[in-house]
Amino acid sequence: xxxxxxxxxxxxxxxxxxxxxxxxxxxxxxxxxxxxxxxxxxxxxxxxxxxxxxxxxxxxxxxxxxxxxxxxxxxxxxxxxxxxxxxxxxxxxxxxxxxxxxxxxxxxxxxxxxxxxxxxxxxxxxxxxxxxxxxxxxxxxxxxxxxxxxxxxxxxxxxxxxxxxxxxxxxxxxxxxxxxxxxxxxxxxxxxxxxxxxxxxxxxxxxxxxxxxxxxxxxxxxxxxxxxxxxxxxxxxxxxxxxxxxxxxxxxxxxxxxxxxxxxxxxxxxxxxxxxxxxxxxxxxxx
Numbered sequence: 001x002x003x004x005x006x007x008x009x010x011x012x013x014x015x016x017x018x019x020x021x022x023x024x025x026x027x028x029x030x031x032x033x034x035x036x037x038x039x040x041x042x043x044x045x046x047x048x049x050x051x052x053x054x055x056x057x058x059x060x061x062x063x064x065x066x067x068x069x070x071x072x073x074x075x076x077x078x079x080x081x082x083x084x085x086x087x088x089x090x091x092x093x094x095x096x097x098x099x100x101x102x103x104x105x106x107x108x109x110x111x112x113x114x115x116x117x118x119x120x121x122x123x124x125x126x127x128x129x130x131x132x133x134x135x136x137x138x139x140x141x142x143x144x145x146x147x148x149x150x151x152x153x154x155x156x157x158x159x160x161x162x163x164x165x166x167x168x169x170x171x172x173x174x175x176x177x178x179x180x181x182x183x184x185x186x187x188x189x190x191x192x193x194x195x196x197x198x199x200x201x202x203x204x205x206x207x208x209x210x211x212x213x214x215x216x217x218x219x220x221x222x223x224x225x226x227x228x229x230x231x232x233x234x235x236x237x238x239x240x241x242x243x244x245x246x247x248x249x250x251x252x253x254x255x256x257x258x259x260x261x262x263x264x265x266x267x268x269x270x271x272x273x274x275x276x277x278x279x280x281x282x283x284x285x286x287x
Contacts, residue, residue, distance in 0.1 A: 001167060001169065003026065004032050005102045005103055006032045006033065006034050006105075007106070008035070008036045008105075009037055009038075017108075019108040019138040022143075026106075026171060029143070029171075030171075032104075035080040035102075036082070037092070038064075038065050038082075039092030040061060040084065040085050041086065041087065062083060065083060089126065089127075090123075102133050103133065104134050106138050107123060134282065136279055136280065136281045137282070139276065139278055143173070145173055147173030148171055148248045150245070150246060150249070151179065151249045151251060152251070153168055154234060154250075154268070157182070163283040164251040164253035164282075164283040165180075165218060168251035171281060177224045177225075177226075179225075179228065179241070181227075181230055183236075184207055238268075238275075242276055242277065250276050250278060250280045254284060255284075
């Protein structure tokens with residue numbers, strides 16, 4: 001998977017600065033072009049009576065965007081900039097993503113110190129739910145070297161999980177360590193069954209075999225990859241891994257334009273993006 005065009009959303013906040021730093025690091029390691037975009041939420045109804053005020057605000061936005069770009073000027077990375085008028089931030093970002101055929105959209109998130117205190121801002125949440133390309137929620141320090149060094153990849157062996165693997169490879173350093181983890185549980189009713197041990201042993205053996213095959217297919221590109229089957233719900237298992245591991249990236253898949261998008265995001269990908277103290281890349285199979 002090759003990243004050619006990256007968009008970074010900015011609202012001029014400190015978490016937007018974090019997103020830009022991650023974007024610069026990724027552009028440096030992949031050779032992708034980088035565009036910093038600010039969306040001005042407007043509607044056609046307001047252009048008449050408020051035209052002069054909006055024009056003044058537009059000039060202020062241009063000044064602030066130019067100022068932010070100057071603060072992140074890099075000799076080896078050129079930052080393009082753009083201001084977009086749209087009814088909503090998500091629609092504006094989607095429009096820009098379509099125009100430049102973006103491979104990745106990076107958004108900031110208002111994370112607080114400590115894993116349990118981290119939360120997801122409304123713009124980041126909407127981007128995850130609606131923008132039809134891979135999305136990264138930038139958090140923590142951007143890579144100081146070429147690519148992310150330690151990557152957590154929760155997998156359920158699905159097509160979205162496979163896409164997350166490919167996205168992780170594109171973002172990670174050549175010598176990165178990949179922790180592939182599958183979380184599984186046994187229905188409560190089966191635990192009380194007289195044959196519960198065999199009921200548990202059967203899926204456990206299946207998970208190990210599927211993990212072995214996945215690792216086998218993955219290790220040519222990532223020789224430092226390991227696979228771990230863990231008996232826990234994905235939400236609980238991911239949270240515990242994040243608390244115990246020193247990760248700088250999580251790559252997780254989600255179902256793109258299906259009717260279940262919001263439910264699936266709410267249960268796994270969005271939860272991961274909300275609680276992770278590091279960057280989270282959410283891959284869509286149809287992006």
